[in-house]
Amino acid sequence: MRCDAPPRAGELVLYTLSHDDALYVNARRVTPADVQDQVLEARWPVGAQAHVGAAARDGMVQPALVVGVHEDGTVNLQVFLDGTDVLWARGKRAASAESGAHPGRWHRNDDIHKISTET
Template sequence: MTQQPSTGRIVHYTLSDTDALRINARRTDGPAIQERLLDNTWPVGAQAHIGNKAAAGDVLPAMVVAVQPNGQINAQVFLDGNDVLWVTSRDEASEESGSHPGRWQWPQR
C-alpha cells in the first residue's frame, strides 16, 4: 500500500533554485543588523531571518500543513536557521528519479 500524505507528517523537501534564492534574499547577519541599528534604519519590530546559506538541492525536513485533493501538499520547510519556508502545491518526487528540486519525498527507513 502506498503511503498517503496527511497533515502533521514529516517529509523531506528538496530546495529548488527559486527556493534558495528566496531564502537567502531575506536573510541577514549580525553585523548588518548592528549597522542598521546604529543608522536607525532597522524597522521597529522587524524579525531578523538568520541562518546558514541555502542551496538548490539541499534536502530538509518539512511538515505537511495541508493536502490538496490532487495529492499535492503545502508544507513548512524547516531551514538551518531561525526561519521556515512555506511551500505550496508541491508534488511528490518519483521513486525512480530520487529527489527533485521543488518536490518532496518520504524519509528513508
Template sequence: MKPSIGRIVLYTLTEDDAQAINKRRADFDQHRKTDDYTDTGYVAHYGNEARAGDTYPAVVIRVWNDDLVNAKVLLDGTDTYWATSRHQGDDNGTWNWPPRV
C-alpha cells in the same frame, strides 16, 4: 503512504527556493544594520546559506491530493520556507518520506 497534516517529510530546495531564502536573509541582515532597527519582535531571517539540492525536514500544512501538499520547510537557521503545491518525488522542488533507519 498518503500525506496528512502534521506529518514530517523531506523537501529538496530548487534554485528559486534557495534564491528567495537567501534574499530574505540578506534583506534582514542589511535592515538590522540601520539606525531604525530595534529588537521589537522581528522575525530574523538568518541562517546558513541555502542551495538548490539541499534537503530539509518539512511539516505538511495542507494536503491537496495523494501527493500534492503545502509544507513549512524547517531551514538551517531561524526561519522557515513555505513550499506550496509540491508533488512527491526525488527531484529538486519535491518532497518525499524520510528513510527508515
C-alpha cells in the same frame, strides 16, 4: 507508514530545495552584522524581524511538516531551514521513480533509497 500511502497533515517528510527556493530564502536573509549596523544607525525598522541563517542551496534536503493536503495530491509544507525562518512550500508533489528526488519535490525518509535505486 507505507511509502505509497497518501501524506497526512502533521507528517514529517523531507523536501529538496529548488534553485528558486534557495534564491527566495537567501534574498530575505541578513547577517547579524547587517542588523547591528542598521540598529546602531537607527535604520532598523521598529518591530522588524531579521531572518538569519546558513545559506540555502539548490538540492539541500531539509525536514518539512505537511500542513495541507490537496485533492490533486499536492501538499503544502513548512520547510525547516538552518536559520531563524521557515519556507512555506505550496502545492508540492512527491518525488517518484519517474521524477527522481529532484529539487522542488518531497519524499518520506524511507523513500529515498527506493527512489535513488529505481532511477
